[in-house]
Amino acid sequence: MPLKRFLIVMMIVFTFVNTIFSQTASEKKKELDKVKKENTASKKKASESEKKKKQAIASKKKVESELKKTQKKVSQLKNTESHLKKNLNLKKNLLNSTREELTQTASAGNNSLKLLLLDENRDKYLQCFEMYKYPLAVLVNNSSNKYNSLSLQKKTLENETNKTELAVKNIHFQGLVENKKAKNYLFQTSKLEKDIQKYEQERKSYLQKAQKLQKNAQALQALIKKLTPKPTEQKHYSYKFPGGQLSWPVKGKIIRQYGVQTHEKYNISTMNNGVDIAVNFGSSVKASADGEVVYADTFSGSGQMIIIDHKNGYHSVYGNNSQLNVSRGAHVKKGQAIAYSGNSSSTGEASVHFELRKNGKPVNPLGYLN
Numbered sequence: 001m002p003l004k005r006f007l008i009v010m011m012i013v014f015t016f017v018n019t020i021f022s023q024t025a026s027e028k029k030k031e032l033d034k035v036k037k038e039n040t041a042s043k044k045k046a047s048e049s050e051k052k053k054k055q056a057i058a059s060k061k062k063v064e065s066e067l068k069k070t071q072k073k074v075s076q077l078k079n080t081e082s083h084l085k086k087n088l089n090l091k092k093n094l095l096n097s098t099r100e101e102l103t104q105t106a107s108a109g110n111n112s113l114k115l116l117l118l119d120e121n122r123d124k125y126l127q128c129f130e131m132y133k134y135p136l137a138v139l140v141n142n143s144s145n146k147y148n149s150l151s152l153q154k155k156t157l158e159n160e161t162n163k164t165e166l167a168v169k170n171i172h173f174q175g176l177v178e179n180k181k182a183k184n185y186l187f188q189t190s191k192l193e194k195d196i197q198k199y200e201q202e203r204k205s206y207l208q209k210a211q212k213l214q215k216n217a218q219a220l221q222a223l224i225k226k227l228t229p230k231p232t233e234q235k236h237y238s239y240k241f242p243g244g245q246l247s248w249p250v251k252g253k254i255i256r257q258y259g260v261q262t263h264e265k266y267n268i269s270t271m272n273n274g275v276d277i278a279v280n281f282g283s284s285v286k287a288s289a290d291g292e293v294v295y296a297d298t299f300s301g302s303g304q305m306i307i308i309d310h311k312n313g314y315h316s317v318y319g320n321n322s323q324l325n326v327s328r329g330a331h332v333k334k335g336q337a338i339a340y341s342g343n344s345s346s347t348g349e350a351s352v353h354f355e356l357r358k359n360g361k362p363v364n365p366l367g368y369l370n
Contacts, residue, residue: 274355
């Protein structure tokens with residue numbers, strides 16, 4: 001029994017520490033719920049990053065396909081441009097040859113006529129001309145036909161050359177457009193590759209966070225199990241917990257209510273597992289119900305503290321005392337003076353911190369006080 005009682009006291013002391021330094025099992029459960037939500041959110045974000053990564057990979061493949069087509073087209077346009085340029089050079093050379101031949105043909109005809117008219121023996125030529133006028137006519141006609149043919153060839157070559165030059169310009173322009181498209185596809189490919197790496201890093205980061213949160217959740221579950229006391233065995237005692245008929249440990253104004261409290265100046269929220277009652281220094285602190293003192297000693301941050309076991313899983317806690325009138329193991333009656341009030345270590349004001357615990361968990365004492 002002493003060992004069991006000692007363990008109960010230690011459990012109460014441990015949970016009382018939570019009023020100042022840590023959290024209760026209930027708060028740990030809230031923290032666990034928060035961790036689980038964060039874990040779910042991290043997994044969801046990891047899934048979203050994976051989805052974005054797959055979309056980026058699909059887009060990259062599509063862009064790479066378009067890039068390949070464009071590069072092939074650019075290559076074909078270059079080949080076409082090269083072929084057209086060669087063809088253009090051939091046409092230009094042929095055109096120059098035709099122009100030269102045309103000039104020579106015209107010049108030869110003119111020179112023959114000049115010789116005929118200016119020569120000293122032109123009379124003899126004229127007599128011969130009379131004899132050979134028909135053969136000469138044939139020659140002149142042939143020369144004229146050649147000239148006309150060369151002129152037509154020249155004109156045709158000029159048109160073809162102009163068309164080829166225009167085709168070369170168009171092909172060159174198309175090549176510039178396709179080259180620009182290819183550069184854009186290369187830029188998109190590079191950007192998508194960076195996006196893929198970014199999404200993969202995000203995915204890994206979220207998964208690592210999820211794994212860490214999972215470990216935290218497991219640790220919290222173990223801690224909650226450790227903090228949650230087992231229900232005390234139901235035995236017959238000489239006194240019974242009075243339920244909603246507890247008496248006030250002191251008379252005074254409640255300056256801190258049970259539950260989450262927010263500091264007005266610093267906006268910091270803390271959990272108060274009991275109530276704090278303002279009193280004059282040295283006021284008599286009385287037991288709220290019959291029970292056995294299971295802890296009576298100095299407690300860090302709470303001055304001198306008393307814990308009374310009322311059996312059936314209920315304990316009352318009295319903190320911020322300046323002097324204790326009872327010791328551990330003492331059986332006390334409801335309304336019996338057990339201590340004198342002192343100052344709060346956190347505010348410096350004279351007050352009594354009062355808690356009620358059921359199976360180790362804090363409950364609002366105002367629902368039990370009459």
